[in-house]
Every structure is written in structure tokens, then in C-alpha cells.
Amino acid sequence: MALQCGIVGLPNVGKSTLFNCLSNAKAQSANFPFCTIEPNVGVITVPDERIVNLVKIDNPKKTIPTTIEIVDIAGLVKGASRGEGLGNKFLANIRETDAIIHVLRCFDDDNITHVDGSVDPVRDKEIIDAELQLKDLETVESRIAKVQKQAATGDKSAKRLFDILSRYKSALEQGKSARTVELDKEDRKLVYDLHLLTDKPVLYVCNVDEKSAVGGNAHVEAVRGAIREENAELLIVAAATEADIAELDTYEERQMFLEEVGLKESGVNRLIRAAYSLLNLETYFTTGPDETRAWTYAKGTKAPQAAGIIHTDFERGFIRAEVIKYDDYVRLGSEKACREAGKIAIEGKEYVVQDGDIMHFLFNV
Numbered sequence: 001m002a003l004q005c006g007i008v009g010l011p012n013v014g015k016s017t018l019f020n021c022l023s024n025a026k027a028q029s030a031n032f033p034f035c036t037i038e039p040n041v042g043v044i045t046v047p048d049e050r051i052v053n054l055v056k057i058d059n060p061k062k063t064i065p066t067t068i069e070i071v072d073i074a075g076l077v078k079g080a081s082r083g084e085g086l087g088n089k090f091l092a093n094i095r096e097t098d099a100i101i102h103v104l105r106c107f108d109d110d111n112i113t114h115v116d117g118s119v120d121p122v123r124d125k126e127i128i129d130a131e132l133q134l135k136d137l138e139t140v141e142s143r144i145a146k147v148q149k150q151a152a153t154g155d156k157s158a159k160r161l162f163d164i165l166s167r168y169k170s171a172l173e174q175g176k177s178a179r180t181v182e183l184d185k186e187d188r189k190l191v192y193d194l195h196l197l198t199d200k201p202v203l204y205v206c207n208v209d210e211k212s213a214v215g216g217n218a219h220v221e222a223v224r225g226a227i228r229e230e231n232a233e234l235l236i237v238a239a240a241t242e243a244d245i246a247e248l249d250t251y252e253e254r255q256m257f258l259e260e261v262g263l264k265e266s267g268v269n270r271l272i273r274a275a276y277s278l279l280n281l282e283t284y285f286t287t288g289p290d291e292t293r294a295w296t297y298a299k300g301t302k303a304p305q306a307a308g309i310i311h312t313d314f315e316r317g318f319i320r321a322e323v324i325k326y327d328d329y330v331r332l333g334s335e336k337a338c339r340e341a342g343k344i345a346i347e348g349k350e351y352v353v354q355d356g357d358i359m360h361f362l363f364n365v
């Protein structure tokens with residue numbers, strides 16, 4: 001199943017506007033709160049200049065980039081964890097995602113309604129965080145109620161789970177997110193099925209006006225200060241401007257508009273790449289005269305499992321992999337040249353695939 005990033009934020013902050021620049025699946029966007037009710041799912045191509053360069057070399061019949069799914073979710077309001085607004089439904093939509101893009105309104109515009117009457121992204125962020133934390137607290141407390149008895153009987157694994165849950169509980173009660181609780185691999189397995197909302201990786205998008213697209217503004221700086229300890233990425237995107245740019249027909253027109261705004265690359269492209277790495281994903285390539293293709297795998301995947309993404313037979317009958325580094329391939333210009341230069345590595349079952357590897361799998365079933 002594809003990994004999903006969910007776009008969350010207060011109502012009317014520009015989530016659907018952003019989603020529409022990202023995706024071909026158009027979501028309704030308008031200047032009123034709760035415009036979005038049903039989540040919109042978009043399959044989004046991940047921009048990657050490496051695939052463009054590989055195509056230049058191999059001139060294949062077919063080119064297939066990688067994609068991720070991004071979900072535009074309904075706006076959340078104070079009290080959502082108690083069922084206010086679209087409350088529970090909204091939270092259920094977030095639970096299904098693997099990572100969160102948190103959109104914060106950082107533009108002043110009296111014509112665009114703010115549900116809380118003024119532009120204050122730090123307050124907005126706290127409202128959302130608090131609702132997600134309250135929901136998580138509910139989840140954690142109900143699980144504690146279930147394991148408490150068993151833990152008291154001396155059952156080791158129940159005791160261990162109880163300890164982790166207690167750490168979560170105390171963090172959440174202090175207004176901290178679950179992701180601030182550090183767990184080792186084994187602990188993580190024990191609580192995986194809780195799917196805590198505030199344990200999902202997050203990145204912040206400051207939605208700014210056109211003139212703040214490059215350097216940001218005071219609202220952005222306030223957000224930067226507020227997330228200093230979160231170890232989370234912050235991106236500045238002028239969503240309404242990007243929406244205008246996306247409307248233009250040709251690549252040249254879009255580039256011209258971007259340059260006028262002062263941007264080298266669209267904020268949307270930066271966002272897609274950031275979302276990809278937030279999901280802990282990397283790309284390997286297969287390439288030749290028939291097809292140049294980017295394949296998505298989870299960081300840390302070993303060669304046989306990476307082969308299995310192409311076909312289960314490749315994993316089952318895995319013998320070895322021939323690996324060319326992307327830079328070598330582009331520098332030397334062909335597989336043959338790489339072979340002659342000794343730039344093809346033979347790797348076995350324990351090889352951990354690296355981002356940008358050009359893979360050729362040998363298998364036998």
C-alpha cells in the first residue's frame with residue numbers, strides 16, 4: 001500500500017489550495033471554513049532531476065517516476081477531540097496517514113476569514129497540537145486501563161507496555177507530543193498498533209503571501225521559534241501564488257512567473273520532496289532502452305526486499321544485485337562504460353540499498 005501524507009490545519013488556512021497545486025485531483029477550495037469535508041486523495045509524482053538525466057542517457061520507450069499519496073483533510077477546530085466541528089471523523093482521517101503536513105496561515109488578508117478572528121500561526125499550531133494530544137491521551141488511557149491488571153500480576157511484557165504507556169501519558173499531559181518520547185526498536189513494536197496521531201512525523205508549511213515567498217515574514221519567524229525543539233522541517237510556500245502558477249500552460253511561462261516571484265523552484269516541488277523524505281522513503285532506479293523507472297523503498301531496505309518491490313519472484317529467487325552509483329552512470333554515460341571502468345559492484349543479500357542506486361537484480365526461481 002502507498003504511504004500517505006495528510007495535510008492538516010485549521011479551517012480556511014489554505015490546505016486545499018496547496019493540495020490543488022500538488023495534485024491533478026482537484027479539491028474544492030473557497031473562502032469559507034469547512035469547505036472540505038470528505039478527504040481528497042491525490043497521487044503525486046515526485047519531481048527528481050536524476051530521472052530526467054537517466055532518460056537523456058538511455059532514451060527509453062517508457063519513463064516511470066515515483067509517486068506518493070497526499071490527502072487533503074477537513075479543517076480541525078478547538079474541541080475536535082470531543083467531537084466538535086468534524087471532530088472524530090477528521091481525527092480518523094489523520095490516523096490513516098503515515099506523516100503530517102501541518103499548514104499554518106502566515107498571510108495577512110482581511111478578506112480571508114480566520115476562524116479565530118486574527119492571524120496567529122503559533123496559537124493555531126497549539127490549538128491543533130492540543131486536540132491531537134487530547135485524542136492520543138484518550139487512546140493511551142484506555143490502553144492503560146486494559147493492561148494495568150495484567151502488569152500488576154507481574155507479567156513482564158505487560159509491565160513493559162505499561163511503563164511505555166505511562167511515559168506517553170505523562171508527556172501528553174504536559175502538552176508534549178508522543179513523538180518527543182524516545183523509544184528503542186523493541187518498545188516501538190509494542191506500541192505500534194496505537195497509531196498515535198502525535199507520533200507521526202510532521203513538517204510545517206507556512207502559507208505566506210507572494211512578497212514573503214522567498215524570505216518569509218514575522219509570522220514565519222514566530223513559527224520557527226515555536227518549533228525550535230521539535231527537530232521538524234519548516235517550508236515557506238505561497239500557496240495562492242503557486243496555484244496561479246500551476247494554472248499556466250507551459251513550462252516556460254511557469255518558470256518566468258517563478259523568477260518574477262524570486263524563486264528558483266516552486267515551493268510545491270520542495271514540499272513533495274520533503275514529504276517523501278518525511279515518509280522515510282528513498283529511490284533506486286532501473287534503466288535501459290525499454291524503460292527508465294524510479295522505485296520507492298523504505299530507507300534501510302536490503303537488496304532482496306528492494307528486488308521484491310519489482311516482483312515477489314525477484315525476492316524469492318534473489319541471487320545477487322549489480323549496483324551502479326548514479327553519479328558514475330551519469331559521468332560515464334552507459335552501463336558498458338561503467339563495467340569497463342570497474343564501476344559495477346556485485347552485492348549480496350545483506351546489501352542495504354542506497355538512495356540513487358541503479359540496480360540490476362539477478363534471480364532464479
Ligand SMILES: Nc1ncnc2c1ncn2[C@@H]1O[C@H](COP(=O)(O)OP(=O)(O)OP(=O)(O)O)[C@@H](O)[C@H]1O
Pocket residue numbers: 009010011012013014015016017018028029030031032033034035036037074075076107109112207208209210238239240241
Ligand atoms: N497564501 C494565500 N494568500 C491569500 N489567500 C490565500 C492564500 N492561501 C489560500 N488563500 C485563500 O484562502 C481561502 C481558503 O483556502 P482553502 O480552501 O485552501 O482552505 P482550507 O484550509 O482547505 O479550508 P477548509 O478547512 O475549509 O477546507 C481561499 O479563498 C484561498 O484562495
Ligand SMILES: [Mg+2]
Pocket residue numbers: 015016017028029035036072073074075
Ligand atoms: Mg479545504
